Amino acid sequence: MKELREERFFREFCDTADNMYRLGWDERNGGNISMLLTREEEGCFGAPIRTIPIPFDASALAGRCFLVTGTGKYFKNVKKYPEENLGAFRIAKDGKNAELLWGYSDGGKFTSELPAHLMSHIARLSVDSAQRVVIHCHPTHTLAMNYVHELDEKKISHTLWQMSTECIVVFPEGVGVLPWMLCGTNEIGIATAEKMKKFRLVIWGMHGIYGAGDTLDEAFGLIETVEKAAQIYMLTAHLPRINTIKDEELARLAEAFGVNYRKEFLDL
Ligand code: 2HA
Numbered sequence: 001m002k003e004l005r006e007e008r009f010f011r012e013f014c015d016t017a018d019n020m021y022r023l024g025w026d027e028r029n030g031g032n033i034s035m036l037l038t039r040e041e042e043g044c045f046g047a048p049i050r051t052i053p054i055p056f057d058a059s060a061l062a063g064r065c066f067l068v069t070g071t072g073k074y075f076k077n078v079k080k081y082p083e084e085n086l087g088a089f090r091i092a093k094d095g096k097n098a099e100l101l102w103g104y105s106d107g108g109k110f111t112s113e114l115p116a117h118l119m120s121h122i123a124r125l126s127v128d129s130a131q132r133v134v135i136h137c138h139p140t141h142t143l144a145m146n147y148v149h150e151l152d153e154k155k156i157s158h159t160l161w162q163m164s165t166e167c168i169v170v171f172p173e174g175v176g177v178l179p180w181m182l183c184g185t186n187e188i189g190i191a192t193a194e195k196m197k198k199f200r201l202v203i204w205g206m207h208g209i210y211g212a213g214d215t216l217d218e219a220f221g222l223i224e225t226v227e228k229a230a231q232i233y234m235l236t237a238h239l240p241r242i243n244t245i246k247d248e249e250l251a252r253l254a255e256a257f258g259v260n261y262r263k264e265f266l267d268l
């Protein structure tokens with residue numbers, strides 16, 4: 001068996017955390033990543049070391065394994081010290097416990113946002129069985145935009161689509177938006193998962209964003225595209241707007257690229 005650090009999925013996981021830190025999306029212990037492992041990837045980890053209670057019923061994922069960032073851990077350190085900062089665990093049959101297979105080596109446990117992550121996985125898998133990755137972070141411009149733009153799904157999606165030609169092609173379903181809510185709770189998990197049935201991107205008002213995808217690259221790329229659009233918005237919102245991509249042009253784009261966009265988010 002190859003050394004874990006040589007496995008591509010594992011390297012990509014560490015590199016994703018490292019890139020997110022470098023981009024300023026994950027200050028201190030901000031942000032978390034969870035990835036549903038394939039049966040082959042599961043085989044890279046050993047027998048259960050200890051059991052960690054899960055604060056909700058995760059029985060819909062019983063028997064499945066996840067690689068997840070640890071609570072209180074800094075993204076800055078993931079690549080250098082993965083065994084302390086990450087954990088791989090299997091969801092026990094009863095759905096109430098995580099059987100730790102590897103990691104959290106200083107006695108730690110999974111992110112406090114596990115409810116939002118696992119509930120989002122359940123929601124995404126119910127619409128697309130290939131969806132394996134959920135990422136949460138605090139991207140600077142997306143967060144800044146939350147303070148000066150209405151937190152309305154249609155309005156925020158529409159503004160983001162206008163900020164760069166690629167946007168409607170990358171996230172044609174738009175962006176789901178939740179109001180400010182207490183994080184780390186089952187309630188925010190339930191609300192996030194409800195949005196995840198319709199969107200791969202969910203903004204947590206004045207907190208950050210969730211992105212889901214088949215791969216780490218896809219989930220990361222969705223957030224990266226929103227963050228770039230939000231940056232352009234923040235660079236231009238206080239200036240007179242002279243040019244704009246018109247709604248009929250956004251529709252033409254979506255049609256040319258064959259993406260099924262959320263038509264009610266345009267005013268045609
Ligand atoms: O755990 O980002 O939302 C760090 C966070 C909480």
Ligand code: ZN
Nearest residue numbers: 030031137208
């Ligand atoms: Zn957060």
